[in-house]
Amino acid sequence: MKPMKGQMALFDERTPAKSRREGAAAKHAAPSRRLRADWRAARDFAADMVAETLYPTRCAVCDKPGAVLCGSCAAALPYIDALTACPRCGAPFGVVQCSECTSVLMEPFGYKEPPYDEMASALVLTEAVRRIVTVYKDQNERGLARPMAQIMARYLPPRWMGAAPVVTFVPATAAARRRRGFDHAEHLARELSFIAGLDFAPLLVAARSRDQRKLGRTGRIGNMRHSLTALAGASMPAAVIVVDDVCTTGATLFAATEALRTAGAKIVWCLTFART
CATH class of the missing domain: 3.40.50 (Rossmann fold)
Known part of the structure; x- marks a missing residue:
């Protein structure tokens, strides 16, 4: 792909083969890291949902599920x-x-x-x-x-x-x-x-x-x-x-x-x- 004006090409004919391989690896590493981060976020979200299902958040005062401090208790x-x-x-x-x-x-x-x-x-x-x-x-x-x-x-x-x-x-x-x-x-x-x-x-x-x-x-x-x-x-x-x-x-x-x-x-x- 032709580089944009003012930018250097990622590779050119003068780039050694080893450097090209390292550059290609670096180019593909970022999506992999993003994928792992997305997977961890999904895993943590699922864990939170399971925990909330088994042990729902409850009001510290009246024990009603839904919030750590419900509106009625906060007002009182x-x-x-x-x-x-x-x-x-x-x-x-x-x-x-x-x-x-x-x-x-x-x-x-x-x-x-x-x-x-x-x-x-x-x-x-x-x-x-x-x-x-x-x-x-x-x-x-x-x-x-x-x-x-x-x-x-x-x-x-x-x-x-x-x-x-x-x-x-x-x-x-x-x-x-x-x-x-x-x-x-x-x-x-x-x-x-x-x-x-x-x-x-x-x-x-x-x-x-x-x-x-x-x-x-x-x-x-x-x-x-x-x-x-x-x-x-x-x-x-x-x-x-x-x-x-x-x-x-x-x-x-x-x-x-x-x-x-x-x-x-x-x-x-x-x-x-x-x-x-």
Whole structure:
């Protein structure tokens, strides 16, 4: 075939026979790779269909098949009203006088006020919400990360977005990652950054600590103190949004904020899916 103007012919009379054979092999390799890729895609699709037939996707709350979180259950969740929530710590009814971030409650942490600049949470941790979190991170229903992040994205204040913050997350311990097979907060943070159009970066490293769910308030404070450090070599942005699934006492987010500020972050905001 005559080459187009400006292009070289694939072969000409001066091309050695060996080079022509290698070129011909390369020419036919690409369709072969595409065929294998198409076959793998078809195989994975068929496997998904079989799995969906045998074990259909079900709502984490009501167990109805069809979606990981059905519309009815999503609408009935206990959303926090941002207009009545504390503008500093996000407590559901603290807009006038907050009972959660007072100096009395901050004293065991060694603070007079929360170390982060602001915090927001989307939901009150009821049994329905707790079930979503449990199914997501302990039953490996990773598909819940997207609807959870979509709910959280609604609670991003415009003033946060204006600073073009980087989204990061509270990392799970190595033991928790091995047990679950993934880092639940990392998946939430990635989904949130995609939905909100913000940059994502891992900025924190978890040290060894006990499972927070087995500890009371005082135990959580001591357990999380200095349990997080900044990732070595990470370029610390000026403004950061720290993502986690649940806020109980705030000890984990306090530790994350301390680590980020020590490493050079100027503004630290925190966002969680739910809070007690």
